[in-house]
Amino acid sequence: MKRYSESISGKGVSMLRLEDVNTYYGYSHILQGVSLEVKEGEIVVLLGRNGVGKTTTMKTIMGLQPPKAGRVFFMEDNIAGLPPHKISRKGISLIPEDRRIIPNLTVLENLKLGSLVHSKADERDALLKMAFDYFPRLKERVKHLGGNLSGGEQQMLTIARALMGRPKLMLIDEPSEGLAPKIVHEIMEIIKQLQKDGRTILLVEQHMEIAMRLSSNQRAYIMEKGRIRMGGSLDELSCQMDEVVRCLGVKI
Amino acid sequence: MSEIPWNVIAMQLFFGIALGCIFVLLSSGMSIIYGLLDVVNFAHGTFAMLGAYAVFVVVSLSDSFFVGIVSAVVIVGIIGMVIEFLLLKPLYGKDPLLPLLLTFGLSVAIPDFMKIVFGLIGKPISFPDALSGAITLGPLTLPGYRLFIIIFTLVVMISLWLFLKKSDLGMIIRASTRDSQMVQTLGINVSRIWTVGFGMGVGLAALAGAIAAPMMSATPDMGVDMTMTAFVVTVVGGLGSLGGAIVGGLFIGLVVAFTSYVASAYSSVAMYFCMAVILLVRPRGLFGEQGRE
Ligand SMILES: Nc1ncnc2c1ncn2[C@@H]1O[C@H](COP(=O)(O)OP(=O)(O)OP(=O)(O)O)[C@@H](O)[C@H]1O
Ligand SMILES: [Mg+2]
Numbered sequence: 001m002k003r004y005s006e007s008i009s010g011k012g013v014s015m016l017r018l019e020d021v022n023t024y025y026g027y028s029h030i031l032q033g034v035s036l037e038v039k040e041g042e043i044v045v046l047l048g049r050n051g052v053g054k055t056t057t058m059k060t061i062m063g064l065q066p067p068k069a070g071r072v073f074f075m076e077d078n079i080a081g082l083p084p085h086k087i088s089r090k091g092i093s094l095i096p097e098d099r100r101i102i103p104n105l106t107v108l109e110n111l112k113l114g115s116l117v118h119s120k121a122d123e124r125d126a127l128l129k130m131a132f133d134y135f136p137r138l139k140e141r142v143k144h145l146g147g148n149l150s151g152g153e154q155q156m157l158t159i160a161r162a163l164m165g166r167p168k169l170m171l172i173d174e175p176s177e178g179l180a181p182k183i184v185h186e187i188m189e190i191i192k193q194l195q196k197d198g199r200t201i202l203l204v205e206q207h208m209e210i211a212m213r214l215s216s217n218q219r220a221y222i223m224e225k226g227r228i229r230m231g232g233s234l235d236e237l238s239c240q241m242d243e244v245v246r247c248l249g250v251k252i
Numbered sequence: 253m254s255e256i257p258w259n260v261i262a263m264q265l266f267f268g269i270a271l272g273c274i275f276v277l278l279s280s281g282m283s284i285i286y287g288l289l290d291v292v293n294f295a296h297g298t299f300a301m302l303g304a305y306a307v308f309v310v311v312s313l314s315d316s317f318f319v320g321i322v323s324a325v326v327i328v329g330i331i332g333m334v335i336e337f338l339l340l341k342p343l344y345g346k347d348p349l350l351p352l353l354l355t356f357g358l359s360v361a362i363p364d365f366m367k368i369v370f371g372l373i374g375k376p377i378s379f380p381d382a383l384s385g386a387i388t389l390g391p392l393t394l395p396g397y398r399l400f401i402i403i404f405t406l407v408v409m410i411s412l413w414l415f416l417k418k419s420d421l422g423m424i425i426r427a428s429t430r431d432s433q434m435v436q437t438l439g440i441n442v443s444r445i446w447t448v449g450f451g452m453g454v455g456l457a458a459l460a461g462a463i464a465a466p467m468m469s470a471t472p473d474m475g476v477d478m479t480m481t482a483f484v485v486t487v488v489g490g491l492g493s494l495g496g497a498i499v500g501g502l503f504i505g506l507v508v509a510f511t512s513y514v515a516s517a518y519s520s521v522a523m524y525f526c527m528a529v530i531l532l533v534r535p536r537g538l539f540g541e542q543g544r545e
Contacts, residue, residue: 118439
């Protein structure tokens with residue numbers, strides 16, 4: 001198996017580095033030696049079709065499904081094996097694919113929950129203002145229960161809730177899933193804006209076409225059956241179209 | 253059957269509500285524990301019994317019933333947190349039967365321990381002087397202590413509600429009840445919240461045992477009935493729902509009060525009968541939520 005992490009990483013400071021990570025659910029060996037790197041300030045896309053282990057990679061980084069072997073470096077600390085709340089406090093936040101809005105809490109409470117351990121009480125108003133600048137629609141919904149929001153609004157709330165924790169690295173898992181094209185467009189624009197504002201993002205997608213919207217020289221990894229098969233900028237990957245098509249199926 | 257005079261009915265209503273208040277305190281604790289930790293606390297009544305003994309001990313030392321109540325909550329709450337930390341924590345994520353077996357074991361072992369320390373015979377606890385009288389309200393003579401129970405429970409439940417709705421910790425508890433993993437992912441040490449929640453839950457049980465104590469005296473085995481009552485109320489009201497614990501508690505209190513007036517031998521049968529009927533008509537209880545994670 002070839003390792004791409006060395007050959008394709010650009011310049012800049014390493015923020016996240018997975019080295020030969022192996023993760024299991026019980027006896028099933030899901031991640032079989034995943035290595036990847038995200039540098040400060042960039043968006044990296046993790047592509048792959050259903051069930052190849054993209055979400056498992058995110059859960060492994062977040063500590064929800066700790067690796068049995070391998071190392072996860074976050075700003076040069078090995079965080080593999082730490083519980084999720086400690087990993088969160090180091091500055092990583094997960095925007096999970098199923099969103100996981102707390103349905104019995106209001107929008108405002110969901111946002112506050114995201115900031116509780118990451119900020120002092122007097123800093124929260126500024127954080128809220130920042131979150132509403134990205135998602136003005138949430139401001140009109142502050143009193144609504146999380147469970148009563150539409151799918152698109154829930155996705156916005158999940159991202160906003162993560163932002164309330166002032167993360168250094170955001171792990172965004174398939175934000176486009178199950179949303180109308182117009183909302184997907186909106187969300188992708190926000191993700192671009194987040195990067196412009198200096199945030200580092202690891203983004204999971206199934207559709208290369210959606211990833212291309214970010215920028216065509218976007219760095220990406222393609223996963224297949226628990227391994228990283230290819231890596232490089234989307235432009236470079238397009239040159240190996242046959243291989244990409246094979247890995248991603250029809251989803252281009 | 254002859255006509256029952258309305259003031260007798262009013263008195264039974266009053267007794268029923270006072271009894272129901274004790275059930276409300278008991279079951280809201282059970283509900284918090286189930287909602288937060290998914291643990292069915294078989295030893296819930298046992299902690300209520302510990303609360304009654306705590307009142308007995310503290311009252312004999314300090315001579316103040318109110319100091320007794322407060323100490324009961326604090327002492328039993330701390331015992332609960334220690335038990336959760338040392339004994340329950342290692343069982344999470346394994347077979348869900350294990351916490352149930354553990355609390356069942358506690359419900360047998362703790363009363364036996366109390367028998368060794370305090371003896372088999374119950375310890376009487378006298379009514380606090382200020383509350384031993386009666387209050388006349390028109391044609392009704394209301395025992396002061398039961399009136400106290402009602403007001404006291406009202407104050408406790410309103411404070412509990414305010415705590416859950418308005419405080420940060422309360423918000424974390426509400427959130428963890430629905431999705432503890434997500435709460436942990438947001439940086440909150442949920443494991444600690446579980447310890448606090450268990451302490452709160454058994455603290456409420458202790459409160460129920462403490463205020464019930466002057467009416468029934470503290471005995472090592474008083475917890476058995478209280479656990480069963482808490483089960484019935486929680487099932488009637490809906491597992492893991494605080495509103496359900498309130499409505500269910502008052503409802504069962506009234507059922508027991510009226511059946512004991514009409515045919516006292518059947519009062520606990522009536523309680524289980526109500527539970528069976530509600531389970532048939534509405535299996536998730538009056539207030540139970542569907543599909544809780
Ligand atoms: N909790 C679990 N227990 C056991 N196996 C699991 C669990 N979660 C996922 N898997 C398995 O692990 C593999 C990888 O799943 P994962 O969710 O990481 O895939 P994915 O790439 O995110 O897929 P999708 O695009 O559908 O979200 C799948 O084969 C899946 O069946
Ligand atoms: Mg997934």
